[in-house]
Amino acid sequence: MRLLLRVLAPLLGLLLAVVGLAVVVETVTLWVSPASSPLIVPWPTWLTAAEGLTWQSGGVRAAAIVIGVIGLFVLILGLVARRHDVFLADPVPEVTVTTSPRSIARAVGHEVRAHDEVVSASVVASAKKVTVKAATLDPAAEVRDTVRELVETTLARLPLARRPRVAVSVTTTKGVK
Amino acid sequence: MSRRSRAAVARSAGGDRTLTTVLGLVLVAASVLALLVGFGVFGSFRAQRPVIDPMIVEWVSTHATAARWIAIGIGVVLFLIGLWWTLRSLRPEPRPDVSLSELPGERLTVEHAAICDAVRHDAELIDGVSRARARLVGTPQKPALRLSLTLVEGTDVRDVWADLDGRVLARAREAFAVSALPTAVRLELDATSAPTPARVQ
Numbered sequence A: 001m002r003l004l005l006r007v008l009a010p011l012l013g014l015l016l017a018v019v020g021l022a023v024v025v026e027t028v029t030l031w032v033s034p035a036s037s038p039l040i041v042p043w044p045t046w047l048t049a050a051e052g053l054t055w056q057s058g059g060v061r062a063a064a065i066v067i068g069v070i071g072l073f074v075l076i077l078g079l080v081a082r083r084h085d086v087f088l089a090d091p092v093p094e095v096t097v098t099t100s101p102r103s104i105a106r107a108v109g110h111e112v113r114a115h116d117e118v119v120s121a122s123v124v125a126s127a128k129k130v131t132v133k134a135a136t137l138d139p140a141a142e143v144r145d146t147v148r149e150l151v152e153t154t155l156a157r158l159p160l161a162r163r164p165r166v167a168v169s170v171t172t173t174k175g176v177k
Numbered sequence B: 001m002s003r004r005s006r007a008a009v010a011r012s013a014g015g016d017r018t019l020t021t022v023l024g025l026v027l028v029a030a031s032v033l034a035l036l037v038g039f040g041v042f043g044s045f046r047a048q049r050p051v052i053d054p055m056i057v058e059w060v061s062t063h064a065t066a067a068r069w070i071a072i073g074i075g076v077v078l079f080l081i082g083l084w085w086t087l088r089s090l091r092p093e094p095r096p097d098v099s100l101s102e103l104p105g106e107r108l109t110v111e112h113a114a115i116c117d118a119v120r121h122d123a124e125l126i127d128g129v130s131r132a133r134a135r136l137v138g139t140p141q142k143p144a145l146r147l148s149l150t151l152v153e154g155t156d157v158r159d160v161w162a163d164l165d166g167r168v169l170a171r172a173r174e175a176f177a178v179s180a181l182p183t184a185v186r187l188e189l190d191a192t193s194a195p196t197p198a199r200v201q
Helices: A002-032 A043-050 A058-080 A101-114 A140-157 B003-007 B014-038 B054-062 B064-090 B112-124 B157-176
Strands: A086-088 A095-099 A118-125 A129-136 A165-172 B098-101 B108-110 B129-138 B143-152 B183-192
Touching: A002 A058, A002 B014, A002 B064, A058 B014, A086 A101, A095 B003, A095 B157, A101 A118, A101 A129, A101 A140, A101 B183, A118 A140, A129 A140, A140 A165, B003 B129, B003 B143, B003 B183, B014 B064, B054 B064, B108 B112, B112 B129, B112 B143, B112 B157, B143 B157, B157 B183
Parallel strands: A095 B183, A129 A165, B143 B183
Antiparallel strands: A086 A095, A118 A129, B098 B108, B129 B143
16 A cells, blocks of 8 residues: 555646646636637536536536545545554664564464474464464364464564564364374 | 654655545545535535536626636645645655764765665674665754664574674764664564575675
């Protein structure tokens, strides 16, 4: 979403500038030499098209809905394009240390997969929560506790500013040990 | 965590996000308002009025000059906001040179590239760091360091910190003759299983 914002923000700015410029140009043209109006934007045509419409017309409602959907998209884009950095405790004042959720997931994933009883594992991490899904050939309940402990010790080794919650789910898969 | 080191973590997208959010809100508000009028929330008579309202048309034709000035004003404001927004979000993040002395006759600045190369080289010498990148952000008078380190699998982060503060940042502070250099460090954990082999000179 951050990348999309990075691309769309200047385009939206440009769009605003173009609309503003068009309004100024058309107004000045209408004022100074009404004969050559409209210069670029065919606004008199739009005006005649909108002449008979009331607020109840289907066309007006459809336009409103389209604008609303675009607006909602732009609004959500602005709201969700935040950074997802995971903060570590500061080693010294004046220094801020961050890491990516992906890094946390990778570190935890390495530890979990290195465990003998785990066949496969997937990890999703954020600053608040680490979710581990592991598969094993042994009874799931026993492995779940081991994996949880493993994840907790891995996270304890990292000096995270706030310890994320850990959610572990283990399933038993069929196979030969 | 100081405010300046926190600000050095990444380029801020705050301005873009605010403007985008405001634009979205305006569009949504306009759309909701049009729909509410259409569905007769503000009275069924108002819902049946034309979109190009005769009252407004009449006002515009009687006050032609005022209407034109208003239109021009709105256009100029939109144009300026749009232009400022575009330039602002297209402008690359500055890489400041650091000025060590502003005294006339002995003005001394250090180039951005020189500082960053030195810091990067120092950081790559730390045990467990496979790759380092460094750059300065902020202004020449108030620079801050942004450092991103890729750590080898199994490296203890605390050891890296100790080395980082004791060697790399201490040297940088010494070079700048400052007691504190705001620094944002970004760690990539476990990215590779072994350090990259030493480069052949």
